[in-house]
Every structure is written in structure tokens, then in C-alpha cells.
Amino acid sequence: MADSEWHLLGSVDELAKKPLQQITVGRTRIALSHRDGAFGAISGACNHVGGPLGDGRLDGDYVVCPWHNWKYHFQTGQGEPGYEAECVPRFSLRIENGQLLVDLQAATKRNRIPHEPHPLARPIERAPGPLRVVGLSTTAMDPSNPRFSTSDELLLTAISHAEAEGAVTRVIKLNGLQFRHCEGYYSKAAQACTWPCSITQMDPADQLDQVYEALVHWGDVLVLATPIRWGSASSLYYKMAERLNCVQNQVTIRDRVMIKNKVAAFIVTGGQDNVQGVVGSLLTFFGELGFLFPQFPFIAHSRGWTAEDMERNVSEVRDSSELHEGAMALVSRATELARGLVDAKHEGETAMPRGGRKAHRLQGKVTH
Ligand code: FES
Structure with a gap:
């Protein structure tokens, strides 16, 4: 596993004001969420066709993609019940002196469930x-x-x-x-x-x-x-x-x-x-x-x-x-x-x- 790469995101008080936001650090897109006093950080790129998950909305514990409504758990990155194997990476977070840090080396990997292509998608x-x-x-x-x-x-x-x-x-x-x-x-x-x-x-x-x-x-x-x-x-x-x-x-x-x-x-x-x-x-x-x-x-x-x-x-x-x-x-x-x-x-x-x-x-x- 690659070494940790901690990056300062900002003050906890400020970041907690938004339930969901898309943050880009270098080439890494992160959907940062805050729900019931807990932060979650998962990839900001949807498995489907790359929708910006952090620009979506929260539905309970799930981040809803703004493009076609696929859902991922706000902390684990796993798909909604029934589609748990459809995962986006999650990122580790830690708080120091009122500041939120994220490890840019993802803690889990992306996994896509193979989907049968629609018949119209044929050559x-x-x-x-x-x-x-x-x-x-x-x-x-x-x-x-x-x-x-x-x-x-x-x-x-x-x-x-x-x-x-x-x-x-x-x-x-x-x-x-x-x-x-x-x-x-x-x-x-x-x-x-x-x-x-x-x-x-x-x-x-x-x-x-x-x-x-x-x-x-x-x-x-x-x-x-x-x-x-x-x-x-x-x-x-x-x-x-x-x-x-x-x-x-x-x-x-x-x-x-x-x-x-x-x-x-x-x-x-x-x-x-x-x-x-x-x-x-x-x-x-x-x-x-x-x-x-x-x-x-x-x-x-x-x-x-x-x-x-x-x-x-x-x-x-x-x-x-x-x-x-x-x-x-x-x-x-x-x-x-x-x-x-x-x-x-x-x-x-x-x-x-x-x-x-x-x-x-x-x-x-x-x-x-
Ligand atoms: S890009 Fe996310 S649901 Fe289509």
C-alpha cells in the first residue's frame, strides 16, 4: 500500500457547515460530507460515467450522484443496499487542532459491477x-x-x-x-x-x-x-x-x-x-x-x-x-x-x- 499523504482541508467548523461538497486536491476529486456530527470522504467521481458526487445530495447515509442518482455510502463508498459491491474509493480523515486532514492515498479501491450493456449500445x-x-x-x-x-x-x-x-x-x-x-x-x-x-x-x-x-x-x-x-x-x-x-x-x-x-x-x-x-x-x-x-x-x-x-x-x-x-x-x-x-x-x-x-x-x- 502506498504511503499516507495527509493534506489539510481546512477548519472543521467551516467544513461542517455544508452537508456535502466537492473538493479537488491536485487531480484527486473528493466528495466530503458531514452528517450527524461525522465527516465522510469518498471519491468525487461516480462509477457510472464520472458524475461529480460531491455536487449531489445526501439521502440518509448515502451520497446521491447528481447525474443519474446512483448512491454510495457517505463514509464507506459502498453502493446502496443490493449494490454494495459497486464501490468508489474512500479516504481516511483525521482532526488535529480543529483542522480536518485527508489522506490522499485512498483507503479502499474502486470496484465496478459489470453491467449488461443496453441493446442500443451495440456497434x-x-x-x-x-x-x-x-x-x-x-x-x-x-x-x-x-x-x-x-x-x-x-x-x-x-x-x-x-x-x-x-x-x-x-x-x-x-x-x-x-x-x-x-x-x-x-x-x-x-x-x-x-x-x-x-x-x-x-x-x-x-x-x-x-x-x-x-x-x-x-x-x-x-x-x-x-x-x-x-x-x-x-x-x-x-x-x-x-x-x-x-x-x-x-x-x-x-x-x-x-x-x-x-x-x-x-x-x-x-x-x-x-x-x-x-x-x-x-x-x-x-x-x-x-x-x-x-x-x-x-x-x-x-x-x-x-x-x-x-x-x-x-x-x-x-x-x-x-x-x-x-x-x-x-x-x-x-x-x-x-x-x-x-x-x-x-x-x-x-x-x-x-x-x-x-x-x-x-x-x-x-x-x-
Ligand atoms: S454519473 Fe453518477 S449516476 Fe450516472
């Missing part, structure tokens, strides 16, 4: 096979009393056409999935927003894994359909988009682009206006995820701000051969581009510049 490799098209419906409605949806109508036309052209398809209706809102892990720290999504890993009942599976692992083409609600895409779209931050965040924190050689196209319908605003937002977001776009990447329908006779929108879209043909042409453009990307990859060519988003931006600066 991203396109399995051989025909082109795969994901249709994503974002409209909200009462499922037990369904109504006619113009965006769904055109989406299903596009998907049927993709099938007729030889693709395999999968339609996901966000309205039919039970999934939680993004709860702001990224707002705590970029590293706290994990892949797979922290919620997906912690809550087996959350069904957004179907979207992650389809977009990250399965599909070559995404066709997303949304209504316009008060000038924006549907609320369900935004609920999903916030949860997709974990995909984009891998570019930020790991320079890892998970969406490669995939194509997105959009169907936007609204009783009122702002097609360009909605599509601009969709293009920005899916571009930041890594999707590519075909020439003319969307179709849309809106009769404008003064068109309050919504039933006429329904009949116009339902009866419009132009819009249905537009939906078919849209998916054909998207699949054509995707097919080229897939074939190029199979021939061993690089279909995208190598490197992450930062590298792409740098290339842009050099060449423009």
Missing part, C-alpha cells in the same frame, strides 16, 4: 439487405376516436410507394408510444447526456427506444410527417427531438457521428402558414444529427393564415393527386440518394468526409 453497422425506410408520424390525436390526419395521409402514401419500389418499411406513430420528456441531463453536464439516452437506460417502460433503434440502427431513409401547430411542428415532434439530443451529443462529447449515410425527407401540412419556418427547423435539426437530404427534401401543403375552414384542408389533401404524387416522388428522391450511399459504402468508398462535426466545419472554412 452501429448496416446489416445487408434491401433499402429500409422509416415513416415517422408525429401528429397527436385521441387514438380511440381517430380523425383524418393530412400529414399521416401523405406519409402512408409515401411509405406504400417505397414498398412498391422494393424497400422494406417501418411506420412509427409517436402518438402510440409511451415516452418521457427529456429531463435535462444535458443541462447538468454534456457528459451526463449519455448514449443510449439516460432515461432509456433507466426506464424499461419508456418506448422511445423504438425510435432510436429505427433511426440509428435500422433505417436508411427517414420520412417524417408533421402538422403545423401555431407556426411550429407538432408538440410530439419536439418531445421526441429533445430526447434525440443524446444522438447529437455524441458528436459533441466523443466526435462520434452515429447517423451516417442516412437520408431524411419531410412532409409538412398545416391549416395555417409557416411551412418555411417548420421545414427550416427540421432541416437544421436532422442535419445536425448527421442526416443527408435529397434535392427538394420536403413537400408541404398550407392554405395560409386566413384559412380557418379546416374541413376544406382535409378534403383538399385527401383528394389531391398532386400532393399524393408529390409524396411518392419525395420518397423516391430520398431512396435514390440512400441507395447510392449504401452502394458506395458496400464498394468500400467513403461516402462522407471522415471525422466529426468539428472536422466538417473546419473543412468548410478551408474550402470556402
Whole structure:
């Protein structure tokens, strides 16, 4: 065992004022706690993905990690009951003349229990096979009393056409999935927003894994359909988009682009206006995820701000051969581009510049 390395932390009276605090000495992070007149010092780095334990909170005798709530005993560093083998190091403390000292040579070692990786965490490799098209419906409605949806109508036309052209398809209706809102892990720290999504890993009942599976692992083409609600895409779209931050965040924190050689196209319908605003937002977001776009990447329908006779929108879209043909042409453009990307990859060519988003931006600066 290494020799002791005692370090003065400060006055007992001052340090006892905070129930929990994160202290860094050199490269050693310590979660120092004070509870019922007793100090505890354990590592300030969580076993999970390194959350700052001293910035968490105390729950009885346990330090709760501020990132995803793993718990460690404030004095022993052992995990909560049932997970005692999940340990962070503990540090010895001593008091001299009203001063608190810590031995920077940890008294115990870190121990991690092996955890089965989430199925979504597997390597991203396109399995051989025909082109795969994901249709994503974002409209909200009462499922037990369904109504006619113009965006769904055109989406299903596009998907049927993709099938007729030889693709395999999968339609996901966000309205039919039970999934939680993004709860702001990224707002705590970029590293706290994990892949797979922290919620997906912690809550087996959350069904957004179907979207992650389809977009990250399965599909070559995404066709997303949304209504316009008060000038924006549907609320369900935004609920999903916030949860997709974990995909984009891998570019930020790991320079890892998970969406490669995939194509997105959009169907936007609204009783009122702002097609360009909605599509601009969709293009920005899916571009930041890594999707590519075909020439003319969307179709849309809106009769404008003064068109309050919504039933006429329904009949116009339902009866419009132009819009249905537009939906078919849209998916054909998207699949054509995707097919080229897939074939190029199979021939061993690089279909995208190598490197992450930062590298792409740098290339842009050099060449423009
Ligand atoms: S619970 Fe501590 S980093 Fe996730």
C-alpha cells in the first residue's frame, strides 16, 4: 500500500457547515460530507460515467450522484443496499487542532459491477439487405376516436410507394408510444447526456427506444410527417427531438457521428402558414444529427393564415393527386440518394468526409 499523504482541508467548523461538497486536491476529486456530527470522504467521481458526487445530495447515509442518482455510502463508498459491491474509493480523515486532514492515498479501491450493456449500445453497422425506410408520424390525436390526419395521409402514401419500389418499411406513430420528456441531463453536464439516452437506460417502460433503434440502427431513409401547430411542428415532434439530443451529443462529447449515410425527407401540412419556418427547423435539426437530404427534401401543403375552414384542408389533401404524387416522388428522391450511399459504402468508398462535426466545419472554412 502506498504511503499516507495527509493534506489539510481546512477548519472543521467551516467544513461542517455544508452537508456535502466537492473538493479537488491536485487531480484527486473528493466528495466530503458531514452528517450527524461525522465527516465522510469518498471519491468525487461516480462509477457510472464520472458524475461529480460531491455536487449531489445526501439521502440518509448515502451520497446521491447528481447525474443519474446512483448512491454510495457517505463514509464507506459502498453502493446502496443490493449494490454494495459497486464501490468508489474512500479516504481516511483525521482532526488535529480543529483542522480536518485527508489522506490522499485512498483507503479502499474502486470496484465496478459489470453491467449488461443496453441493446442500443451495440456497434452501429448496416446489416445487408434491401433499402429500409422509416415513416415517422408525429401528429397527436385521441387514438380511440381517430380523425383524418393530412400529414399521416401523405406519409402512408409515401411509405406504400417505397414498398412498391422494393424497400422494406417501418411506420412509427409517436402518438402510440409511451415516452418521457427529456429531463435535462444535458443541462447538468454534456457528459451526463449519455448514449443510449439516460432515461432509456433507466426506464424499461419508456418506448422511445423504438425510435432510436429505427433511426440509428435500422433505417436508411427517414420520412417524417408533421402538422403545423401555431407556426411550429407538432408538440410530439419536439418531445421526441429533445430526447434525440443524446444522438447529437455524441458528436459533441466523443466526435462520434452515429447517423451516417442516412437520408431524411419531410412532409409538412398545416391549416395555417409557416411551412418555411417548420421545414427550416427540421432541416437544421436532422442535419445536425448527421442526416443527408435529397434535392427538394420536403413537400408541404398550407392554405395560409386566413384559412380557418379546416374541413376544406382535409378534403383538399385527401383528394389531391398532386400532393399524393408529390409524396411518392419525395420518397423516391430520398431512396435514390440512400441507395447510392449504401452502394458506395458496400464498394468500400467513403461516402462522407471522415471525422466529426468539428472536422466538417473546419473543412468548410478551408474550402470556402
Ligand atoms: S449516476 Fe453518477 S454519473 Fe450516472
